[in-house]
Amino acid sequence: MGLISDTNVGPLHAERIAEACRQQGLDVVLQTFPAGESSKTRRQWSELTDGLLDFGLGRDGCVVAVGGGVTTDLGGFVAATYLRGVPVVQVPTSYLAMIDASVGGKTGVDVDAGKNLVGAFHAPVAVVADTGLLRTLPGPERGDGLVEAVKHGAILDEGHLSAVERSLGGLLSAQPNVAAEVISASVRLKAKVVAADEREGGYRQILNFGHTIGHAVEAASGYRLSHGSAVALGMLAESEIGERLGVTAPGTKERLRGVLSGLVGHGPTPSGAAFREAEALEAGSPAAGAALLDDAVAFLVRDKKARGGRPRYVLLEELGRVAPGDGWTHDVPDDVAHEALRNALESR
Numbered sequence: 001m002g003l004i005s006d007t008n009v010g011p012l013h014a015e016r017i018a019e020a021c022r023q024q025g026l027d028v029v030l031q032t033f034p035a036g037e038s039s040k041t042r043r044q045w046s047e048l049t050d051g052l053l054d055f056g057l058g059r060d061g062c063v064v065a066v067g068g069g070v071t072t073d074l075g076g077f078v079a080a081t082y083l084r085g086v087p088v089v090q091v092p093t094s095y096l097a098m099i100d101a102s103v104g105g106k107t108g109v110d111v112d113a114g115k116n117l118v119g120a121f122h123a124p125v126a127v128v129a130d131t132g133l134l135r136t137l138p139g140p141e142r143g144d145g146l147v148e149a150v151k152h153g154a155i156l157d158e159g160h161l162s163a164v165e166r167s168l169g170g171l172l173s174a175q176p177n178v179a180a181e182v183i184s185a186s187v188r189l190k191a192k193v194v195a196a197d198e199r200e201g202g203y204r205q206i207l208n209f210g211h212t213i214g215h216a217v218e219a220a221s222g223y224r225l226s227h228g229s230a231v232a233l234g235m236l237a238e239s240e241i242g243e244r245l246g247v248t249a250p251g252t253k254e255r256l257r258g259v260l261s262g263l264v265g266h267g268p269t270p271s272g273a274a275f276r277e278a279e280a281l282e283a284g285s286p287a288a289g290a291a292l293l294d295d296a297v298a299f300l301v302r303d304k305k306a307r308g309g310r311p312r313y314v315l316l317e318e319l320g321r322v323a324p325g326d327g328w329t330h331d332v333p334d335d336v337a338h339e340a341l342r343n344a345l346e347s348r
């Protein structure tokens, strides 16, 4: 068995798992890589793969990835390619990995041209999410990962959104039972979408709500804004777009803002702090906010999911329901998109 973890989660949880497996008579190698997105590379994939070859893991072996989404993506990709594919068991330890990254079978690494551009679909044989492990997850990571649960509610189930709202305190303090309830509901929602469209031909695109603008802002900030904060901004901007075009029910953006500000309040928030933080990051340059907006617009145009050179947007009809559009996405006039992006950044 090849256990893969990062330098944070390894000592906290994976070493104990390795020891428990050894006590069951299993032959186990534990490899840890430096924590962080910057490890999600072909180079790290190659080192981990060589480690498994040195260990002599055979076709009857399996990979167990213990960690956040970086670990489940990277470990999953190692398993997908090792000896042309061995089974992977995902043991997600962050909210993001439990709610999102370990569900759906996408694995891969980042390359210079962009995030997640090299990878494989490799569904796990099992996902073991122990919400007791969230206790050690740093506070800002908690709210960040839960943004994806808000997204699942926004696109599929207004009741789930209310459940997240009601459970906010228990979720942020990582109470295992509260977390288990919200995570399992969220996973069921995502799994239903994935089952309907495993290879992202159409319906699965609804999972990109908030992500067209979110990815642009994240990239424009040089990835200094967290994914959760960027997607929170993205959901607000894309709700505003929908409301302006008469596609989305009025009031949707405000309701989402209420939930999201409770989640990403730890770090950059969607209520203007992201904008200010970007300015601060640029050493107080007054032009920095405008530069972030310009850069985000430039990234929108280069969106890898663009169709015919135009970015596509997932828009809600109302909370809990996506507007069908053309293949579940919409073309949006540039001025409307850019104005909504500016408003989300400045939180007007």
Ligand SMILES: NC(=O)c1ccc[n+]([C@@H]2O[C@H](COP(=O)([O-])OP(=O)(O)OC[C@H]3O[C@@H](n4cnc5c(N)ncnc54)[C@H](O)[C@@H]3O)[C@@H](O)[C@H]2O)c1
Pocket: 006, 007, 008, 009, 012, 035, 036, 037, 040, 067, 068, 069, 070, 071, 073, 093, 094, 095, 096, 097, 100, 101, 102, 103, 104, 105, 106, 107, 115, 116, 133, 134, 135, 136, 137, 138, 141, 145
């Ligand atoms: N495959 C997919 O469908 C999919 C979907 C969404 C996101 N992702 C990927 O997921 C990644 C982000 O995931 P993430 O936010 O979990 O990042 P991450 O794996 O970097 O984890 C965030 C931080 O929390 C630490 N950590 C994780 N669990 C911990 C615990 N229980 N105790 C203490 N520390 C802990 C990690 O060491 C890391 O420092 C991105 O690379 C993204 O592309 C993949």
Ligand SMILES: [Zn+2]
Pocket: 148, 211, 227, 231
């Ligand atoms: Zn996301």
